[in-house]
Amino acid sequence: MIAAAVLSFVLLGLVLLLGLVLPSVTSPTVPFGVRVPAQRAEDPAVVRQVRIYRWRVLVCGLVAASVGVGLFVATGATLLLPLSVLVLVGLWYGCFYLAHQEIRAAKAAGAWFEGLHQGISVDTGLRTDPPRFPWLWLAPAVIITAATAVTGVLLYPSMPHVLAVHYGAKGLPDREVAKSIGAAFSLVFVQVGLTALLAGMAAAIIRSRPDLDPAHPAGSARWSRHYISVGAKALLGLVAMIDLGMLGSSLLMWTGTVTRWAPLVVALPVLAAVVITVVVLARNNRERGANGEDTGLTHRDDDKYWRGGLFYINREDHALVVPRRFGLGWTLNWGNPRAAMLIAGVVALIALVVIFRLGG
Incomplete structure (x- = not known):
């Protein structure tokens, strides 16, 4: 039981840490999966969504961990701990999708690609x-x-x-x-x-x-x-x-x-x-x-x-x-x-x- 609990906590921590750092290691021209011009990579709308996303992920991680631990203490069912990891993954995608939609809306409203020469290599x-x-x-x-x-x-x-x-x-x-x-x-x-x-x-x-x-x-x-x-x-x-x-x-x-x-x-x-x-x-x-x-x-x-x-x-x-x-x-x-x-x-x-x- 101890081994399963330790493993679940480690996995939960890794998922939470990865969710928090992903915006920093992703290409700046695709924040939250939205294609933007390079000159818009640091647009206030993008910076704001990164900050909001991280707060949401952090709160979701703490909630998932607290609920998982609480249920584990109450029932002794170790399966609830790895399930909290799956719940956190689902919550992470919700945080990602909200940021994705906000940046897409800002890009459309500001016509970020208007007048730019688009191409492929x-x-x-x-x-x-x-x-x-x-x-x-x-x-x-x-x-x-x-x-x-x-x-x-x-x-x-x-x-x-x-x-x-x-x-x-x-x-x-x-x-x-x-x-x-x-x-x-x-x-x-x-x-x-x-x-x-x-x-x-x-x-x-x-x-x-x-x-x-x-x-x-x-x-x-x-x-x-x-x-x-x-x-x-x-x-x-x-x-x-x-x-x-x-x-x-x-x-x-x-x-x-x-x-x-x-x-x-x-x-x-x-x-x-x-x-x-x-x-x-x-x-x-x-x-x-x-x-x-x-x-x-x-x-x-x-x-x-x-x-x-x-x-x-x-x-x-x-x-x-x-x-x-x-x-x-x-x-x-x-x-x-x-x-x-x-x-x-x-x-x-x-x-x-x-x-x-x-x-x-």
Whole structure:
């Protein structure tokens, strides 16, 4: 119970901190997912919404934490603590959306793009000389997955006849199934599927269409190549740490080990990797490589392709992955049919794991 509570508080704190700092690490020309000219990045309307947004997020975080702790003390149900994290995420989007709408209204009322020369920039060298896929960064995930599979094969004869496939808040098994290949190696299958999935996402990032600044085309193209490479490496590092957590969870199951710290075996490596990934991407996200270059052009006003400021839907754009409008990393182009296929693959992987772990 203590481990689950500590983990929930850490996760809640990380989500709250991330929500507070996101406006500072997002490109200044897309505050809260709204495309604005560079000269309007520090407009009083934008500055005011950043301040209001942070106050709202802070209050929502304190309320979510207080309610979660209160219910936990009253009922002892540790599930209520992680649920408070989900509630905070929902409240965060509400805070984001309110700021998004206010800035869109200010942009429309002030005709911020009127009289400006809009344009786009394209790095044509991405087709002939794209950034290289970081194969060495994929190696740790592959090695950990292979080591997990080999260890499972060696331990299989001596495994308990009944395997614990889930641990409760106190570290005690609360779901058990008869030993079988499907149940024993369920997390190995997850490792294989997740490693393949995120490696494919890293490859998609390498081939993604960058959002170049037409005012600084050369500098932003150099920055984009660097950021793409950093992002792909960070994603592959993240999947390696997830695989490491699953190796620890598999060992608990295979050896029949019971410990109240079981929830941390999987969560700590993943949380550490998430924090490192966020820090690395944040350090590289805001600086877009201007270097004094200025063509006099500004970004196109392309808000119509972004629903709610976060979801990109453009059927005419063949890109599967595009830079995220607000926050860090990339997002799917939901107008591309391959996005639906990708989500279907994720759902199928989850369903397969549930069948193996519940059905044995």
